[in-house]
Amino acid sequence: MSMLRVKTTEARVGVVGLYSSGKTVLLTSLINHLQDHDPDRFPLGKPGTRLRRFTAKDPDRGWAPFNYFGHRDALVNYGRWPSKTTDRAQFVCQFERSDWTFSDCLLKLYDLPGERIADASMLGRDFTGWSERMLNLFLNDTTYRTHTAPFLEAIKNPGATEAELLSAYRLSLANLILNFKPLITPSTFLLDLKGQPARPMAPADLAVARHCGLDADTQFCPLPADRRTPGTDPFDAFSTRYGQYVEQVVVPTVAAFRSCTALVVLVDVTMLLAGGVGMYDDNRQIVKDLFEVLSPGENKVFGPVARGLSKVFLPHQWRPGWITRVAFCAPKMDLVHPLDRDRMQALMRRMVERFATDRDGLRHEFFNVSSVVSTRALPAEPGGPRVLVGTPLRGADGRKVPPAEEKRFTASDLPDDWPLEWPAGRYAFPEVYPKMPARKDYPPDQVNLDKLATFVIE
Ligand SMILES: Nc1nc2c(ncn2[C@@H]2O[C@H](COP(=O)(O)OP(=O)(O)OP(=O)(O)O)[C@@H](O)[C@H]2O)c(=O)[nH]1
Ligand SMILES: [Mg+2]
Structure with missing residues (x-):
């Protein structure tokens, strides 16, 4: 820590969402962008903010380390998405940011297998x-x-x-x-x-x-x-x-997320549309249950003022923690055509906004995010086919195929609102292989992950 930086601000960010919703990919891309920070590609906080002295630290006692190197290696060297998460994991790092004069940042990130949130x-x-x-x-x-x-x-x-x-x-x-x-x-x-x-x-x-x-x-x-x-x-x-x-x-696994300062709730709109109304209903119920048990919002005993003071005057392990920010995040934006991306965010908002507005002292925002941009879109007319270009992950029979040439494929257009009823399979957003830069120290292209990070790392 430099002489001026007299304190450490701890941000604890938990990422929750159904299995396969993109939690681990999001965390891997985020860590990569913080570690190899480029203010032009990942504008964090105030304009021009630079990050320095990034150091990875050991996880807290009882937590498995988040396998950042393994996940990144899978993406970069093998062109594969990270493997499925099988246990809760934590990544801890510390860095200085030029827009925080007197404090450096201790960031703790939490991942869990998506299946577990159904137990909330x-x-x-x-x-x-x-x-x-x-x-x-x-x-x-x-x-x-x-x-x-x-x-x-x-x-x-x-x-x-x-x-x-x-x-x-x-x-x-x-x-x-x-x-x-x-x-x-x-x-x-x-x-x-x-x-x-x-x-x-x-x-x-x-x-x-x-x-x-x-x-x-x-x-x-x-x-x-x-x-x-x-x-x-x-x-x-x-x-x-x-x-x-x-x-x-x-x-x-789940109650541990109560002590986070911010929660990222992934709502994979593409998966819910593809999975049918039953999947939508269950995901909504699970987010509702999570809000009930994690109880985000301003703590009734210490109000916002006491919280602000305690961040300055108490040693960081003493500072009270509770979730005061929720970032609702629709991941895999690159699987949706640009013509439909506003609709993707609107659908997420309609599904879950009420859970946040019902709580006092909770700030919430909505983000469309692509953690690893892996497609590009061809121009489309409203009402016309939504054609994307990427390397398909599955063949026509739904089985995984080895990576081959990039191809054009069609993704569904998005409705203005959730239909009242829809079967699994009516909408389709074909999965693709990840597109990673060949240069090994170059983080993947992302969209809005920087804005999400700015909101949750406060
Ligand atoms: N195109 C695209 N696909 C993504 C992106 N992020 C995630 N995916 C896809 O989503 C799949 C699941 O991502 P993970 O990050 O492993 O999902 P998870 O939420 O950690 O899942 P569990 O570990 O099972 O809880 C990946 O294998 C990719 O197919 C993205 O930014 N773009
Ligand atoms: Mg995972």
Whole structure:
């Protein structure tokens, strides 16, 4: 730290969003741009701001390091997107910025596997509360009722054994995910604690291959009121296992985000349009649950003034932390034609703005972001086809293909508002291989990641 820089301002930025929404790519590109900062390509803060003395630091105790070098290496040397995240991770760095005269910045970035955020509603609920909530969800919504029919049928039988209930629940979870419903909890059904993700297969096979708990011996599922008598099984066993699951999986992964100063909420509009109305509904529900449990907004005990003072006068590990900024971010903007990009932001705003405006003392903004610009667009007429150029990641059968020549392909145009109903597959935004500069120390082209960073690193 230089002589003038008498204090360190700590910014803790958590990134949340469904699986495959672009969290890890966003963080990798952000770190790259901070480390190899070029004020022309990544204008941060006041115009002309320069970054210096960037140093990566060890993560906090208990956190796995964010594999920045591995992810960047995949992008640069192998032309591949980073691999799927299997555990929560943190990246810590410190740097000076020329627009902060007296302070340097200690930045902590948090990543998690997207599957885990579906468990958010377990926080603050005991097993009975969680059972009630899940059963209400399953019973009061036609789509849920249809896909969870095996489980709803099983709980009607008062003599159903633990094994029968669990098997029916797993079959219902399999039906849900195969119908693009991502609110799958316990999330270990999709991604177990060894980091093994579920592979697509027939629902009955998926139900056998996966478990719903910490492991195969500690599974649980919701129970109806008539099976929730203390002192009986499986209620006692499920309650205990549920408690262990919350303590070992949900608290460390999701509740840890409560102490962030800013939250980046990724809403992958392309995935929601492509996945159908069920995916939209679930993503919206998950963001709502997250807001309830992470409770962003000004702390009631210390108001904004005390917070400002504490940032100056308290040692940084003492400074109170709570989320005061939320950046809603629609990622993968390069998969949408420029004619539709305003609509992409408007769709995100319509879906989630209410969760932020309902909270006092919370600043929120919306960003369309491309973390690694990997396509270019050809001119289009309103109403005409949206043609992009990039290296397709999948063939016509949906399977991954090796990288080949760049090609023209068509992306869907975006509606002005979310339709009332739409099936999976009506919209398509073909995935592409990442486009990285050949020069190894040159960060990828990005759009609006600089604006997002300016907002969350305060
Ligand atoms: N074209 C384009 N595709 C992107 C961009 N960012 C992410 N993607 C695509 O989205 C996929 C998922 O990105 P990740 O960052 O791994 O997603 P994640 O949210 O970390 O997913 P989990 O680790 O499963 O929670 C990538 O493999 C790319 O196909 C982008 O800026 N442009
Ligand atoms: Mg990830």
